[in-house]
Amino acid sequence: MKTIDVCVSPDLMHLYDVKNTAVVVVDILRATSCMTTALACGIASIRPFAKLEDALAMKKKGYFTAGERNGEKVSGFDLGNSPFEYMRDDLKGKKIAFTTTNGTQAIAKSIGAPEIIIGSFLNLDAVVDHLRKTPHNILIVCAGWKGKMNLEDTIFAGAVVELLVNVANPICDAPLAAQHLYNQAKADMVGFLKNSSHVKRLNRLDIHKDIEFCLTPNQYCVLPVLRDDELVTPSNI
Amino acid sequence: MKTIDVCVSPDLMHLYDVKNTAVVVVDILRATSCMTTALACGIASIRPFAKLEDALAMKKKGYFTAGERNGEKVSGFDLGNSPFEYMRDDLKGKKIAFTTTNGTQAIAKSIGAPEIIIGSFLNLDAVVDHLRKTPHNILIVCAGWKGKMNLEDTIFAGAVVELLVNVANPICDAPLAAQHLYNQAKADMVGFLKNSSHVKRLNRLDIHKDIEFCLTPNQYCVLPVLRDDELVTPSNI
Secondary structure, three states: OEEEEEEOOHHHHHHOOOOOEEEEEEOOOOHHHHHHHHHHOOOOEEEEOOOHHHHHHHHHHOOEEEEEEOOEEOOOOOEOOOHHHHHOHHHOOOEEEEEOOOHHHHHHOOOOOOEEEEEOHHHHHHHHHHHHHOOOEEEEEEOOEOOEOOHHHHHHHHHHHHHOOOOEEEOOHHHHHHHHHHHHHHHHHHHHOOOOHHHHHHHHOOOHHHHHHHOOOOOOOOOOEEEOOEEEOOOOO | OEEEEEEOOHHHHHHOOOOOEEEEEEOOOOHHHHHHHHHHOOOOEEEEOOOHHHHHHHHHHOOEEEEEEOOEEOOOOOEOOOHHHHHOHHHOOOEEEEEOOOHHHHHHOOOOOOEEEEEOHHHHHHHHHHHHHOOOEEEEEEOOEOOEOOHHHHHHHHHHHHHOOOOEEEOOHHHHHHHHHHHHHHHHHHHHOOOOHHHHHHHHOOOHHHHHHHOOOOOOOOOOEEEOOEEEOOOOO
16 A cells, blocks of 8 residues: 655655655645635646745746745735635736745755645645545645644645545554544634634734635645646646 | 743754743653653663763763663663663662663753753653743653654643643644644543554564553653753752
8 A cells, every 4th residue: 555644844854755755735824725726717837936036036937926925925926825816817827936935845845756736625635536546655745834833734634644544554643643633623624723823823914714715625626736847737647 | 921832853943942941852652751760760860862872881980871772772781761671679879871762862952941851641740730830931842753753742742731721822833733632642542542653663562561651641750850961850940
């Protein structure tokens, strides 16, 4: 049976070998939820950048610039980090350069894996269906918050572990911890997360609607994957 | 109110400032359970070493040498990593040089904190009673397994968070995750941990009796603290 593991923080990525591994990058609030929404709503591609200045430089090449630092939209950028911003008709077919506090850093640390997939609750079943079929072992990389683990990414990882229980074997304690937390949270994820540090941080930014949306499973059936430095949704991967 | 945080792996210690912080180091299976037992049973002091050869060199200075690598006693060492080994009458009043795969490394990374305390389920109430009174913020450092988080150290951290709920405020998501896991585990900790990676590893070494003992709260009321490079149990700290 293939194995499944969870890296609870990008700062622990040195412990994991991504060769022969399907990596799922997750930053529920809100980078990977935005990326999923954007690609589901017809955006052509998203190029992730760990550094803010590298994303900004893409403006000259016709890209829309998007992302946040510390939960807030960056001055001079076209788009922020709310999934609702990515539903605009005028963005269809366009390319986006994207950078966020944690999510794009997690993607950068996953380079080298044969598959890098973007996961969120919004496309949970699409991710799980693909992982069921992949020949590779599975690693879910939680973006966390500035190196520390967070609850929302961990419970997403736990949902994937739980849904793959018959096809992928948790290889150490992080996937088991994530699975336990998901099972505790699943009946009321918004309630479970109401004391979490990032939800508190975002509540100060008054975006409760974003939080509820990002915690709603299966709004879209897209599977964003990294191909030649860009996130796209190929018809087959 | 003072704050409480949990570092789920020594490999994340660069994220934490231990100045003005009471650090509790925990390696339930089995380093800090052994240390607690040893000091409760009359051993004079324990000197922790991250490196095996440094511990072994203390033999010439009259120390007993103790510890493990990969869960097994090291060849040439006087004592292994089972708490029952530390109950011997002939060890009373003696000094021990101690090294383990994870526990002593976690102590080494906590140097600089004004208080470094050894925690285990065996002395849970003694730890909590002290933390209730300390003027410092609190950080629980989980030894984990070779950089990865483990369940047994995390649920111990969660027990401390839960017992201090009225006096210390969880400052980010790791203490909340630990608290949730502890609350799920507390009715049957041995059962909860039976699929954990380290319990499986130790079951192969046939030490179920150790595991049950290490998960039994409040066998001893000692509070081991680091003083001048040695763990001791001063009458007041």
